[in-house]
Amino acid sequence: MTTAASGSASSNSSANWCAAERARVPALSSAPTPATASSAEVSAIASPSLAVSFDRVEKRFGTLFALRGITLDVQPGEFVGLLGPNGAGKTTLLRVAALLSMPTRGRVRFTAGSRSAGARESGDGIPAGSAKKMVGMVAHNPLLYDDLTAAENLTLFAQLYGLDDPAAGVARGLESCGLADRANGIVRTFSRGMRQRLALARALLHRPCLLLLDEPGTGLDRQAVNWLGQTLARLRSEGCTMIMSTHARSESLELATRAVLLSGGRLAEDTRGADPRPLFDRLRSEN
């Protein structure tokens, strides 16, 4: 078995590179822009991002195969819609990418880069320990402590991610998810939509270059779905690589640049380099 993301000598420099380059983005976006491109588009293609490659990844739980030989290259800045019926392996693939689950076989490799330059490094890529600093995940479950306040939850994770100024990061996170006025509210008292907004704020605290989303829109009301769509659009414009598992009717899929269909743990279809919308339309008509 080959484990996830092993190898390269430039571990810390890669992790720091992501944060440092992100900080440089405003300067890039304020540079003179070509007449044919908007400033947001320019910043998107120049922004730091993370590529992730799955190389014949297999995951077994006892005798059950959750993933069977998945080979997939997700380029920096791509927004991949991960589709498939229940039990297709979407969540398992995301958990493997988040380094929460080790593949039984195969390997996952992370590579720093940007949408314009593509993958920057070669060889074994970024080691798992450093890759964790650049990866964020929003699961179906909000992954928050119900008996802590919104601010306490964010503060804990800001400190665990080693943010230079956790208090500022928390204030920014609460502001961005619209919960600044509920900072001292116990999460147990929050609605599903509020929890999911806070979950996204938690996942974005450390400004990840790769965001993994596992059905983030489930159970959200119209207002929360709109907020989620706006947030994902902003992240896409900033060049963040995203892989989102969802159902074909999800409105957030309109932002996807690529669609991947899983079936029975296998990669059934991949629209790499082509418009993903025909696949979404086909799946919608089948449902």
Place this chain on the structure above:
Amino acid sequence: MSTMRAASLVLGKELRLELRTRELLGATLVFALVVIVMFSYAFDPTPAESRRYGPGLLWIAFLFAGSLMLHPSFAREHAGGTLDALRLAPISSFAILLGKMAANFIFLAAAEVILVPIFAVLYNVPLAGVLCRLILVLALGTLGLVTAGTVFAAISAHSRMRELMLPLLLLPVLAPLLVAAVQATRALLADPPSLDQAWIVFLVAFDVIFMTASWLVCDFLLEE
């Protein structure tokens, strides 16, 4: 981030949660108290019998109370999915385990601070002359209990019958620790009292072995 810094953050979170909910300490304390009081009325021991059987009763009460307290340590994280949130962070698995061990040690030690004086009164056992040595024995025994217990709480949290699984896994493993802690406590309560160094060394060895083992297997323990 260093392992100790990450473990201290996890410990702080555990303490904050317990202060807010008071779920673990309250239930554990009441349970252990009931055990000690019931044994006291059931046996009505003489001072000589108290010195002989009291340490066993005391450590059995700690053991049952510990297994009751240790179960939610990971079960709550598992139910809320928050263990995934901790594992997503760029910290070592051992830091998570260490933070939880420290929290469990504090909770059980806090229960012992209340229970030991009550035990001394109910069983008519004078502790004044041996208090410092008794604290050493209690600390070593409690450390072994929570180190092994936290490891098995992490294992049993993944199983379907997790409430039953923890005592089934934990109690046989803790049998050597129980024997050593009881013998060391009994030597302290004897007339004249003494610190049995052989059992102290055994307790230290148990703690070191389980702490090392938990460090070696922590990545596998926390994975699904």
